[in-house]
Amino acid sequence: MDINKFNFKEIFNNKNGKTSASSFSGTILVLAGLATFILGTIDKIWITKTTEVLTNSIEVILIGASLLGIRKWRETQVKKEEEK
Numbered sequence: 001m002d003i004n005k006f007n008f009k010e011i012f013n014n015k016n017g018k019t020s021a022s023s024f025s026g027t028i029l030v031l032a033g034l035a036t037f038i039l040g041t042i043d044k045i046w047i048t049k050t051t052e053v054l055t056n057s058i059e060v061i062l063i064g065a066s067l068l069g070i071r072k073w074r075e076t077q078v079k080k081e082e083e084k
Contacts, residue, residue, distance in 0.1 A: 029064030
């Protein structure tokens with residue numbers, strides 16, 4: 001990745017240059033979960049005073065983080081197989 005020729009879509013590419021679906025989906029889920037968590041905090045403090053939105057947003061963040069972790073784990077497994 002060349003910093004002078006940075007392209008936003010390169011963030012989601014794997015080592016082969018292909019777009020990683022798990023990376024893209026994980027990033028979208030984490031961002032959506034964070035936005036929902038912030039809105040759920042506002043809801044908890046001032047509006048309905050319930051925690052369902054916070055709980056669900058944490059679950060969405062964990063699913064997104066898992067997808068990002070699976071991508072990195074898969075890349076290390078492929079690298080280990082190439083070294084053999």
